[in-house]
Amino acid sequence: MDDDYLESLDRLREISPDVADYHTFRRVVIALKKEFPLVFSASVHLRRKPFDTEDWAVCGFRGCWFPLKRGGRFKILVYRTGLAPFDTENLIHEWAHARVWPAEDDEFHCPTWAAEHGKLLRWYWKKFVEG
Numbered sequence: 001m002d003d004d005y006l007e008s009l010d011r012l013r014e015i016s017p018d019v020a021d022y023h024t025f026r027r028v029v030i031a032l033k034k035e036f037p038l039v040f041s042a043s044v045h046l047r048r049k050p051f052d053t054e055d056w057a058v059c060g061f062r063g064c065w066f067p068l069k070r071g072g073r074f075k076i077l078v079y080r081t082g083l084a085p086f087d088t089e090n091l092i093h094e095w096a097h098a099r100v101w102p103a104e105d106d107e108f109h110c111p112t113w114a115a116e117h118g119k120l121l122r123w124y125w126k127k128f129v130e131g
Protein backbone atom coordinates (compact mmCIF):
# COMPACT_ATOMS: atom_id res chain seq x y z
CA MET A 1 0.00 0.00 0.00
CA ASP A 2 1.46 3.37 -0.91
CA ASP A 3 1.40 6.43 1.34
CA ASP A 4 -1.26 8.22 -0.71
CA TYR A 5 -3.58 5.26 -0.33
CA LEU A 6 -3.04 5.04 3.44
CA GLU A 7 -3.56 8.78 3.74
CA SER A 8 -6.83 8.63 1.85
CA LEU A 9 -8.02 5.82 4.13
CA ASP A 10 -7.20 7.93 7.19
CA ARG A 11 -9.10 10.86 5.71
CA LEU A 12 -12.09 8.62 5.00
CA ARG A 13 -12.08 7.42 8.61
CA GLU A 14 -12.15 11.03 9.83
CA ILE A 15 -15.11 11.90 7.64
CA SER A 16 -16.97 8.70 8.34
CA PRO A 17 -15.79 6.74 11.40
CA ASP A 18 -18.22 3.92 10.67
CA VAL A 19 -16.19 2.78 7.63
CA ALA A 20 -14.14 0.71 10.10
CA ASP A 21 -17.25 -1.01 11.43
CA TYR A 22 -17.04 -4.68 10.46
CA HIS A 23 -20.52 -5.58 11.67
CA THR A 24 -21.86 -5.64 8.11
CA PHE A 25 -18.85 -7.69 6.95
CA ARG A 26 -19.76 -10.40 9.44
CA ARG A 27 -23.45 -10.28 8.41
CA VAL A 28 -22.42 -10.66 4.76
CA VAL A 29 -20.30 -13.76 5.58
CA ILE A 30 -23.29 -15.39 7.32
CA ALA A 31 -25.69 -14.45 4.51
CA LEU A 32 -23.31 -15.70 1.79
CA LYS A 33 -22.99 -19.08 3.51
CA LYS A 34 -26.77 -19.34 3.68
CA GLU A 35 -27.85 -17.89 0.33
CA PHE A 36 -24.86 -18.81 -1.88
CA PRO A 37 -23.55 -22.08 -0.44
CA LEU A 38 -20.33 -23.67 -1.66
CA VAL A 39 -19.69 -27.28 -2.59
CA PHE A 40 -17.30 -27.42 0.39
CA SER A 41 -17.34 -25.50 3.63
CA ALA A 42 -15.37 -22.28 3.86
CA SER A 43 -13.61 -20.36 6.57
CA VAL A 44 -13.23 -16.59 6.24
CA HIS A 45 -10.48 -14.69 8.05
CA LEU A 46 -9.78 -10.98 8.34
CA ARG A 47 -6.01 -10.62 8.50
CA ARG A 48 -3.38 -7.96 8.54
CA LYS A 49 -2.05 -7.45 5.01
CA PRO A 50 1.38 -9.05 4.57
CA PHE A 51 4.08 -6.70 3.31
CA ASP A 52 5.05 -9.03 0.48
CA THR A 53 1.73 -9.19 -1.37
CA GLU A 54 -0.16 -6.96 -3.77
CA ASP A 55 -3.37 -8.89 -3.15
CA TRP A 56 -6.30 -7.49 -1.18
CA ALA A 57 -7.62 -10.97 -0.48
CA VAL A 58 -7.04 -14.57 -1.50
CA CYS A 59 -9.07 -17.73 -1.77
CA GLY A 60 -7.37 -21.10 -1.48
CA PHE A 61 -8.49 -24.66 -1.36
CA ARG A 62 -6.88 -26.46 1.53
CA GLY A 63 -4.59 -29.32 0.55
CA CYS A 64 -4.00 -28.42 -3.05
CA TRP A 65 -5.42 -26.10 -5.67
CA PHE A 66 -6.70 -28.62 -8.22
CA PRO A 67 -8.87 -30.54 -8.37
CA LEU A 68 -11.37 -30.00 -5.58
CA LYS A 69 -11.34 -33.04 -3.33
CA ARG A 70 -13.85 -34.47 -0.94
CA GLY A 71 -13.03 -33.49 2.63
CA GLY A 72 -11.34 -30.24 1.65
CA ARG A 73 -12.43 -26.74 2.48
CA PHE A 74 -12.02 -23.26 1.13
CA LYS A 75 -9.98 -20.75 3.07
CA ILE A 76 -10.60 -17.10 2.30
CA LEU A 77 -8.25 -14.45 3.67
CA VAL A 78 -9.36 -10.83 3.45
CA TYR A 79 -6.64 -8.30 4.27
CA ARG A 80 -8.05 -5.70 6.61
CA THR A 81 -7.64 -2.12 5.39
CA GLY A 82 -9.87 -0.52 8.00
CA LEU A 83 -12.28 0.39 5.22
CA ALA A 84 -14.94 -2.22 5.83
CA PRO A 85 -17.04 -1.69 2.65
CA PHE A 86 -13.91 -2.09 0.50
CA ASP A 87 -12.91 -5.24 2.37
CA THR A 88 -16.46 -6.59 2.05
CA GLU A 89 -16.34 -6.20 -1.73
CA ASN A 90 -13.03 -8.10 -1.72
CA LEU A 91 -14.74 -10.85 0.24
CA ILE A 92 -17.45 -11.01 -2.47
CA HIS A 93 -14.71 -11.28 -5.13
CA GLU A 94 -13.20 -14.30 -3.36
CA TRP A 95 -16.57 -15.90 -2.62
CA ALA A 96 -17.30 -15.81 -6.36
CA HIS A 97 -14.04 -17.73 -6.92
CA ALA A 98 -15.09 -20.40 -4.45
CA ARG A 99 -18.52 -20.62 -6.13
CA VAL A 100 -17.08 -21.26 -9.59
CA TRP A 101 -13.71 -22.81 -8.84
CA PRO A 102 -11.96 -23.38 -12.18
CA ALA A 103 -10.80 -26.68 -13.56
CA GLU A 104 -7.06 -27.04 -13.92
CA ASP A 105 -5.47 -24.54 -16.39
CA ASP A 106 -8.60 -22.41 -16.58
CA GLU A 107 -8.43 -18.70 -15.92
CA PHE A 108 -9.52 -17.57 -12.46
CA HIS A 109 -11.13 -14.39 -13.81
CA CYS A 110 -13.00 -16.12 -16.62
CA PRO A 111 -16.46 -15.06 -17.90
CA THR A 112 -18.11 -17.64 -15.61
CA TRP A 113 -16.43 -16.04 -12.61
CA ALA A 114 -17.32 -12.53 -13.84
CA ALA A 115 -21.00 -13.46 -14.14
CA GLU A 116 -21.03 -14.94 -10.63
CA HIS A 117 -19.15 -11.95 -9.23
CA GLY A 118 -21.65 -9.54 -10.81
CA LYS A 119 -24.56 -11.52 -9.42
CA LEU A 120 -23.11 -11.51 -5.88
CA LEU A 121 -22.24 -7.80 -6.03
CA ARG A 122 -25.77 -6.85 -7.11
CA TRP A 123 -27.14 -9.00 -4.30
CA TYR A 124 -24.78 -7.33 -1.76
CA TRP A 125 -25.57 -3.78 -2.88
CA LYS A 126 -29.30 -4.40 -2.85
CA LYS A 127 -29.39 -6.18 0.50
CA PHE A 128 -26.67 -4.39 2.50
CA VAL A 129 -25.83 -1.06 0.85
CA GLU A 130 -29.07 0.35 -0.52
CA GLY A 131 -30.91 -1.11 2.45
Ligand SMILES: [Zn+2]
Pocket residue numbers: 093097108109
Ligand atom coordinates in the same frame (compact mmCIF):
# COMPACT_ATOMS: atom_id res chain seq x y z
ZN1 LIG B 1 -9.67 -12.98 -8.21
